[in-house]
Each structure stands twice: as structure tokens, then as C-alpha cells.
Amino acid sequence: MADDKTSVDRRGFLKYAATGAVAAAVPGSMHAQDHDHDHDHQVVPSDPALRVKALESLLVEKGLVDRAALDALIDSYEHKVGPRNGARVVARAWADSAYKQRLLTNADAAIAELGYGGLQGEHMVVVENTPKVHNLVVCTLCSCYPWPVLGLPPVWYKSAPYRSRSVIDPRGVLREFGLALPDDVEVRVWDSTAELRYLVLPERPEGTEGMSGEALEALVTRDSMVGVAKVSASKAGKAA
């Protein structure tokens, strides 16, 4: 990193710290990164890694944080909580109309029937796609997302392009995801501004009539439960 850049960044840092609100930061903080302004996570420099490591050491040394608790939290979201939970909810609703009614009228209880719930899914609402209505979920103000049924959100959901455009141009956003909706379909965008968390119940694809619950589950993608995709009968096993 060039010295002149460092000093400019350093001034920026001091100005930033002086706002007091984000008391941020450590010397050589965010501001002093040798960073090409590319938000791609693959090229995030090691700098945040070092900073987070130093912060963790400090908090552990002060007895404020238990490393085993951190490991347990990470393990939950890497291995237990994720979009397969939501897929099970959707497949059940497709196969069982009484369950579907419970899901649409009291989502918390219906989701809890399958053993799911908890952090960032305390207050759930399920919205149903039909041939005439397509629902799309966003959080324009931060990145609220129904963790217990979908896991932690993908980068695109948290990104400025998605957050800014979903409300003003939902059809354009959907086209970007490869979904062109006919003009006679009504689009409903749900902006998660409060503590309600939204899950889209996608349409059950044709040609799945005889399928088992497990086979149906395998068709349901994360993207279809956010509302940026439909479920296809032929996409079994596809990742997103």
C-alpha cells in the first residue's frame, strides 16, 4: 500500500471515528485496506480476518466471549439451519391441504409442527404464489431474512442492487434471475421492515402428482422461497 494512500485513509479513519457513533476501529482498520473496492468476497483481503481474530482474542481474554459458544453458533448455521428446512415446509404444504391452510393462517405454529423456529423467524408470514399472483421478498433497510427456514441469506440478497431495485422494478429483478412473468400476473413485493419474516410458498409444478414428500422437497429451491424463481419439476437436486 502506498504511503500517501495510507495517510489519506488514516485521515478518513479519524474523521470516521470522530463521529463517535461507530467508535470503530482499530488502527489499520477498514479504511486502510489495500482494497480494490470490489465487493466480491473472494478478493476480500486478509485484513478483516486479522482484525476479527484480534477482536475475538480480546473478548475471550476479557471473559466476555466463550469460544465454544461461537463454535456452536457457527455450527448451527453451517450444518443445521438452512433452506432444506423451508423445502420441507413447502413440500408438506403441497401434499397436505389442511397443513397449507394452517401455514397460511398461522405460520409460526405450522412451521413449529415440523420442528423449526427460533432466531429471526420468531414471527413468520407465508405468502402463496398462484398462477395470477407472484410474491417477492426483500429487506430494503438491512437484510432481514427468515433464518430458521432458509438459513443465512446469500450475498445477492444482502447486496445494494437487490435491496434497491426489488421494490421499484420487481419485474426487472425477476428477469435478471431468468424469470419473465406474464403481464396478467400481479407482483406483490414484501419489504421486511419490521420483525415479520416472509417465506414464499411457491406453486407446485405440474407433473409432480405422484411424487413422494422427499422427492417434492428435493425440487424446492431457496430462490423459489424468496420469490426470485419458480419451482421446476425437472430441477431436482439443483443447488440454489
Added chain:
Amino acid sequence: MNGVHDMGGMHGMGPIIEDKNEPVFHQEWEGRIFAMNRAMGAWRKWNLDASRHSKEVIPPAEYLRMSYYERWVAGLVGLIVQSGLTTRAEIESGAPASGSVKAVPALTADKAVALVEKGVPASRSVNVAARFQVGQRVRTRNMHPVGHTRLPRYARGKFGTIDRDHGVFVFPDTNAHFLGEKPQHVYSVRFGARELWGAQAEEKDSVYVDMWDDYLETA
């Protein structure tokens, strides 16, 4: 606050980039800072709304440059220094102040699992009258508080219809600043896309925004 975090309706942010095989955490530090936010939250020195606000006050150019979890780093450092859990000198030196007494962590591994499974409800079972009824036409307030709010700019001063009443919840505008929970009804309010965006929007489309009682007035 009219910050850059309030980005609904903005142009020029570029294409949406999808990574088809995305890991939960792209790098180890992302998981660590995610978990540290939860573990430090267990000290109950701040609340969810204050935690959101700690990221909103990141200056706009920085906010846009940072990745999601870089904002979590900045937010957490701000919160722990403000709340007095650490001093700025400790953050800078990376070591506890000499003579400081070691605490016992508020969040243990078993409590962490319970936190994930049970969550932290923001609803309150207090008897507060709803000021509006389902089906009623309302207008959102035209207000621009310098502090935290969950009323997005694109939906201020707009006409909509109460679609459903979600019940009583903590009010973020006061709670984020430790001025009380001020529990009140939250509604899903339906706005016609043209009410928000004019003739360029599809007439049949709509945006549903969750609104607290204090954000609304009779139309």
C-alpha cells in the same frame, strides 16, 4: 435517519450477482464476527434495533464499500465501546486494560443453541389498542428523524391500505436509542406500485411494507 442503508428505489447499484454454490460463510472470519455479535448481544447492553442502527451510522461511502460482514465488525466495535464493555484503548492495543477483572461469558455453548432454537420475540403481550383496522385506508407520515426508523423513505407520505394487523411489537424508533419499547401495533400496509413509483410501475403490482402505528395517520 436518511442514510444510504435506506436504499429502496435507488438506481445505479449495478447488476445482481448470483453465486450458485455459495457457502454459508465465505471466509472463517465472517462466521466468527457473526457469532461474536450474538455472544456479545447476550450481555444485553443493547438491543436488536440499536444493533441495526450501529451499522446505519457507518458513513455512506464506507457503508457502500464494505461487505455485509465488514459492517458487522464496525457495528460491533461501536456497540462494545459505547456500552463500556471494552475501551477504545483495549480495541487498539488488542489486550485487556491492566488490572481489569475477567468476566464470565454471558453466552455459553448450550445457551447459544437455545438462542438459535428459541429466538428473541419482538412481540409484546400488552393490551394496546390498534389505531387502524384491516381494510382501512391510511397515509404514512412524512417524517425524517435523524435517529433510527424503519419507515423507508420511498414509503413516506404515501397512501395505502391496512392488509393485516400483526399484533403488538416493540417500536424501533425509541428502542434503538434506549428510550423505551413503546409497544404498538404493526400492520402490513399495501401500497399500489403506482402510488410509490408513478406511471412507470405496473398498475396491478403492489409493495407491502410493515408499519408501526406511529408511522401512520388516517387518510
